[in-house]
Amino acid sequence: MTILNQYLNTRQDTEQLCENLTLEDYIPQSAEFASPPKWHIAHTTWFFEEMILKKFIADYKVFNNQFSFVFNSYYNSLGERIERQHRGLITRPSVQEIFKYRAYVDGYITNLLKFNNSEELEALVILGINHEQQHQELLITDLKYTFSLNPIYPKFSEHNYINDKNSDSGWVSIDEGIYTIGHQKEGFCFDNELQLHRIFLEPYHISKKLVTYGEFIEFVTDGGYKNPKYWLDAGWSWVQANNITQPLYWKHTQGKWQHYTLSGLESIHTDGILSHISFYEAHAYATWKGCRLPTEFEWEIASTYFNWGQRWEWTYSAYLPYPKFKISEGAVGEYNGKFMMNQMVLRGASKATSKNHSRHTYRNFFPAETQWQFTGIRLTK
Amino acid sequence: MTILNQYLNTRQDTEQLCENLTLEDYIPQSAEFASPPKWHIAHTTWFFEEMILKKFIADYKVFNNQFSFVFNSYYNSLGERIERQHRGLITRPSVQEIFKYRAYVDGYITNLLKFNNSEELEALVILGINHEQQHQELLITDLKYTFSLNPIYPKFSEHNYINDKNSDSGWVSIDEGIYTIGHQKEGFCFDNELQLHRIFLEPYHISKKLVTYGEFIEFVTDGGYKNPKYWLDAGWSWVQANNITQPLYWKHTQGKWQHYTLSGLESIHTDGILSHISFYEAHAYATWKGCRLPTEFEWEIASTYFNWGQRWEWTYSAYLPYPKFKISEGAVGEYNGKFMMNQMVLRGASKATSKNHSRHTYRNFFPAETQWQFTGIRLTK
Amino acid sequence: MTILNQYLNTRQDTEQLCENLTLEDYIPQSAEFASPPKWHIAHTTWFFEEMILKKFIADYKVFNNQFSFVFNSYYNSLGERIERQHRGLITRPSVQEIFKYRAYVDGYITNLLKFNNSEELEALVILGINHEQQHQELLITDLKYTFSLNPIYPKFSEHNYINDKNSDSGWVSIDEGIYTIGHQKEGFCFDNELQLHRIFLEPYHISKKLVTYGEFIEFVTDGGYKNPKYWLDAGWSWVQANNITQPLYWKHTQGKWQHYTLSGLESIHTDGILSHISFYEAHAYATWKGCRLPTEFEWEIASTYFNWGQRWEWTYSAYLPYPKFKISEGAVGEYNGKFMMNQMVLRGASKATSKNHSRHTYRNFFPAETQWQFTGIRLTK
Amino acid sequence: MTILNQYLNTRQDTEQLCENLTLEDYIPQSAEFASPPKWHIAHTTWFFEEMILKKFIADYKVFNNQFSFVFNSYYNSLGERIERQHRGLITRPSVQEIFKYRAYVDGYITNLLKFNNSEELEALVILGINHEQQHQELLITDLKYTFSLNPIYPKFSEHNYINDKNSDSGWVSIDEGIYTIGHQKEGFCFDNELQLHRIFLEPYHISKKLVTYGEFIEFVTDGGYKNPKYWLDAGWSWVQANNITQPLYWKHTQGKWQHYTLSGLESIHTDGILSHISFYEAHAYATWKGCRLPTEFEWEIASTYFNWGQRWEWTYSAYLPYPKFKISEGAVGEYNGKFMMNQMVLRGASKATSKNHSRHTYRNFFPAETQWQFTGIRLTK
Structure with missing residues (x-):
């Protein structure tokens, strides 16, 4: 599979995970260690913009220059960032805007990968893919933690990642x-x-x-x-x-x-x-x-x-x-x-x-x- | 103005305050003292259901029997309630469902006021109106606090409740x-x-x-x-x-x-x-x-x-x-x-x-x- | 009774309260609100030195110029002071040194009152007496709190300030x-x-x-x-x-x-x-x-x-x-x-x-x- | 050197460390991690009583049956103990009483070692010696921490454990x-x-x-x-x-x-x-x-x-x-x-x-x- 296909598949996987989310579900942060879905889908995009697009495209125009602050996780060398416990307060930009941001960055990465096949770029894209995959799992675990604090015990999906039985022994x-x-x-x-x-x-x-x-x-x-x-x-x-x-x-x-x-x-x-x-x-x-x-x-x-x-x-x-x-x-x-x-x-x-x-x-x-x-x-x- | 009209006007005022809210804005709780818009519009409704409908309508069927727990604020005598700092985690029921809840309760209150003009009922409805008016102001102040922690400084409306000048003296x-x-x-x-x-x-x-x-x-x-x-x-x-x-x-x-x-x-x-x-x-x-x-x-x-x-x-x-x-x-x-x-x-x-x-x-x-x-x-x- | 006698009686009362104290008992601070006996007997002395002697005696030589810092309680206008929760760590100067400090200040106050009968001085001495009386009660309550946390339940004295019975009614x-x-x-x-x-x-x-x-x-x-x-x-x-x-x-x-x-x-x-x-x-x-x-x-x-x-x-x-x-x-x-x-x-x-x-x-x-x-x-x- | 001599030397070393201590210095606990000198000298003695004397002497009479509670450090299996942050409040028993406790235990250990040379006993005594040696160092470091919070910067001894120069290289x-x-x-x-x-x-x-x-x-x-x-x-x-x-x-x-x-x-x-x-x-x-x-x-x-x-x-x-x-x-x-x-x-x-x-x-x-x-x-x- 080409890097581009891997990239697009990973991005699609993230969005598929969000299929059962209501718009409200994207927002809350239930603990300092558990980020909102919205933040996960924005931050993984920010990673590609910050680590790749800003570096490889000479006159790259960022989607929104405030996002560098808002969606940085813990990179001290990339400047100030929003306090971790405030990630659940960012109601604006809207979820829709974050999906536009994803599409915008996807467009640039797609073009970049068509015209540049340097090893350095490839390595960073693969790192970004793996980074996004880590956040896919976090999105699920964080959501479960948030839902568990809701006294109505919401049902998210049939698949709950947990109903496997043990069959080995010895x-x-x-x-x-x-x-x-x-x-x-x-x-x-x-x-x-x-x-x-x-x-x-x-x-x-x-x-x-x-x-x-x-x-x-x-x-x-x-x-x-x-x-x-x-x-x-x-x-x-x-x-x-x-x-x-x-x-x-x-x-x-x-x-x-x-x-x-x-x-x-x-x-x-x-x-x-x-x-x-x-x-x-x-x-x-x-x-x-x-x-x-x-x-x-x-x-x-x-x-x-x-x-x-x-x-x-x-x-x-x-x-x-x-x-x-x-x-x-x-x-x-x-x-x-x-x-x-x-x-x-x-x-x-x-x-x-x-x-x-x-x-x-x-x-x-x-x-x-x-x-x-x-x-x-x-x-x- | 009749009690019913006062009631309906107050309920409408609350919903008008929400006109500039995005669906995401309804969710976050930015401090223990500041509740989400969604909670304000549900809790004020809960107050009418809990203090009036359950009492005055013999076989009243609650809209959702979990709401009694979820939208109680601080009434010990009405049983357990969700921890105050978790109000921002209740993504479900949805905002739309809360508006249905409002309509449901409004319907019953409207009918009740048509058929019952006891002083006790009137006094409780007026208390509920005043309670909701208090939450209208809180909705504004809580929202301002949440928005203030968003580094992009969102604009909510032209009217900001603060641009008055002093003209008195002495x-x-x-x-x-x-x-x-x-x-x-x-x-x-x-x-x-x-x-x-x-x-x-x-x-x-x-x-x-x-x-x-x-x-x-x-x-x-x-x-x-x-x-x-x-x-x-x-x-x-x-x-x-x-x-x-x-x-x-x-x-x-x-x-x-x-x-x-x-x-x-x-x-x-x-x-x-x-x-x-x-x-x-x-x-x-x-x-x-x-x-x-x-x-x-x-x-x-x-x-x-x-x-x-x-x-x-x-x-x-x-x-x-x-x-x-x-x-x-x-x-x-x-x-x-x-x-x-x-x-x-x-x-x-x-x-x-x-x-x-x-x-x-x-x-x-x-x-x-x-x-x-x-x-x-x-x-x- | 003359002011001087009132002064000396009050000072003696404080020292009498200490009669049953062991040297170890003078030291501990069991809570931020409860000061050690040693601190009480030094601080009340500091009050006379700081508020009176420094003011009324032209070339007054302080007993120890570090005490101004160590035994100030909460007077911002008199400069920095030791953090309140650290009062129990001041093992040096020794208890004996504090009693010397008391005697030193008593000597100066005694002489001062012989040669100066201004109303301002009298008012401040009376304030100092009342201040020391307040600390006498605190010395008892603080000591009780400290002793109560000792699992061997020490006995301090026959008199425990608490064995009175109620006889009134109506x-x-x-x-x-x-x-x-x-x-x-x-x-x-x-x-x-x-x-x-x-x-x-x-x-x-x-x-x-x-x-x-x-x-x-x-x-x-x-x-x-x-x-x-x-x-x-x-x-x-x-x-x-x-x-x-x-x-x-x-x-x-x-x-x-x-x-x-x-x-x-x-x-x-x-x-x-x-x-x-x-x-x-x-x-x-x-x-x-x-x-x-x-x-x-x-x-x-x-x-x-x-x-x-x-x-x-x-x-x-x-x-x-x-x-x-x-x-x-x-x-x-x-x-x-x-x-x-x-x-x-x-x-x-x-x-x-x-x-x-x-x-x-x-x-x-x-x-x-x-x-x-x-x-x-x-x-x- | 016999075990007994090792034991007595270690016990003496501890007491020699205390030579420059005033009676007041024995008491304060300046942080949860730093115990008072009095506690160190009692707890090391408690260790010998609890782990050895109670076990090896059939009808051993403890020095004071409250000490088991007061001077236990962290052994859950030996029952309840005083909260760690309260070690500085134990003014009674007095320091003098603790030294009597040391002498009492030393007497029994001395006799025990004369009449019993089992390997198990020897192993436990050596463990107790090493335990006490650990507390000797802690006594010094804890005291330094306490003294450092005293604004008069007390001098404890000429020897300060720190004035060595580096001479190696490569x-x-x-x-x-x-x-x-x-x-x-x-x-x-x-x-x-x-x-x-x-x-x-x-x-x-x-x-x-x-x-x-x-x-x-x-x-x-x-x-x-x-x-x-x-x-x-x-x-x-x-x-x-x-x-x-x-x-x-x-x-x-x-x-x-x-x-x-x-x-x-x-x-x-x-x-x-x-x-x-x-x-x-x-x-x-x-x-x-x-x-x-x-x-x-x-x-x-x-x-x-x-x-x-x-x-x-x-x-x-x-x-x-x-x-x-x-x-x-x-x-x-x-x-x-x-x-x-x-x-x-x-x-x-x-x-x-x-x-x-x-x-x-x-x-x-x-x-x-x-x-x-x-x-x-x-x-x-």
């Missing part, structure tokens, strides 16, 4: 040895996967299946949320400060477990794959079970031996740079490196991850208390 | 004596104005004019925000904790003063009437000027001698019950009395106050740091 | 009329009591007795802390945010009520006079009882008809300036006026108030959530 | 290869150093010298604290939220750099070894210099080639368990493992670290914003 055993870590194939990867390097692994066993809802209910009913001995100290503080007694989105009414999904409030199926779990909960569960979570290296090496792609899987690896990791020059250098502190690595992908966006070397990362992503648990021992 | 002198306070005329008033009682006033002088932008700029340029001696202790803490150096909505760029208005960013006219001032700022200005603010009783007695209605005027009276003040039975009793703590009384009305909604005995009230209302300063000595 | 009835408010006698008063003025009172009845522990236990066991209808909105928020279910210092263990007192943990005697109650609790109790709290004017006028002096009595009057109230020039002007915002007036005195320090025109003031003072409830209707 | 180069990590020698180590395991290192260069004050001043004057490009995202938020412009304890007055030391306020010597730096500052400095911080494994392997022991050295390794790390049964298991989240590893030791308490495999750990420890920077590339 353990994979990996021998000790020197292994190579990092992206080795052709094709795109993020800078944090680069710089191939060797690591030494002691032998370990890793589960072929992800933890199910039913298994986690056992932990809950066994008093798992009330016993500090299963928890990291920071996790226990988090449980107590927020009075947490069960996973995000769960309701316990009249002896039955339900959870909010993008299809509305539903019964929890015990054989479904557990989702929306923080690292702290994942770690406490593993401890209760007499196991542990894998490191990201153990995960990467073993991943050819099990199925993955249903949930983002927490590892007990802090998000840190690989040896010889280099921060790129310019704004692109702010993409990954500066976040390497107090975040944990997740590996794999979820059902909400965009097609063609996953790799076994992919390093996703979130703070340990994160719950609103489609996250799950794979045990190791 | 002082009114009032003699000592016993005066009667409270609502004495026919017609509606809130329960907090009732219970006529006598007070004794020492002699005083009160200004016929409100403080202008130009006068307040003198205070600013004289270092008024930097000298604790003009400020109450709580005011000085507020200034320092929030790093306040000028009134809300003001910008000082290239030696010129501008402010955000509902017509967009505009130059400040020195002869315009100052607006959006907190009690703390009003008190500091008065102190700097060698004057003071009036008490609410001084204001009420002198108010027949000067023009008012341009700005809500801060008094140096805490919002407390009048002697013999009685809290009504039931939910209506939560309207006023429970807020009588740590709030200051404002008297008069502003340009954004609804027609037929002002009285010289009217007791408005807000915390001393409040800035987003159309508030001003009248000096006393 | 109501006083006051007629409507014009009354004069403010300090009318000879002798010292604070500036906030000055400026005699007339007020008009509607008729009312006020209780001769204060509410007892037993009466308040009825409120608690009737679910008083769980029903929002008795509470002001701000009070209900306070109850919920702090999870308050009973008065400060109370413990409910094995069906019995105990409270921490300066004599240690003791059983609550039902006929004792309730203490350590916030305004919010006082107001909720009065509402539950079908009564209300008096205004400070009602209290002042009726006070010649009942016994008072056991507890500081909450009034439903905000702490605001009397008509014609004037702020003095210089640092002394910061004593009272700048605190006239978001505080409620308390009248009377408590068992911990210094001898000769109470007047029926005295206006004490604290925020509505204040509990650590010896406060009580007198009903009105 | 770089050590390490080859790629498989290395073994963890404690391999005889003698005590903490559980987090155990479980020998192999790792693979890519080649690197590490500096023989620590960064000096003069070098860091260059970073400050080059605008290092104002340019986000040198900082991790979390570090930049920390700088902005706390308005940080220079290291802890520094003052810049009249063009000269000074810092608070335990000998009082002193000039900063440019050739002195930088101290009291957070991980964020260390990382920003390294980035500005075009270098990076070492991982804890790089540090451990290279440490035989350079001098260390002057400052705790930040590594860019998160504090995580070694492969096969096992949490011990019982209270001792809470010593290390539960803190393995959101903390960074420091290696080496500082001038304030107790004699015989350092090892090149020692894993110290603190959150990235920690400044009050004697921390420094070693560059890597």
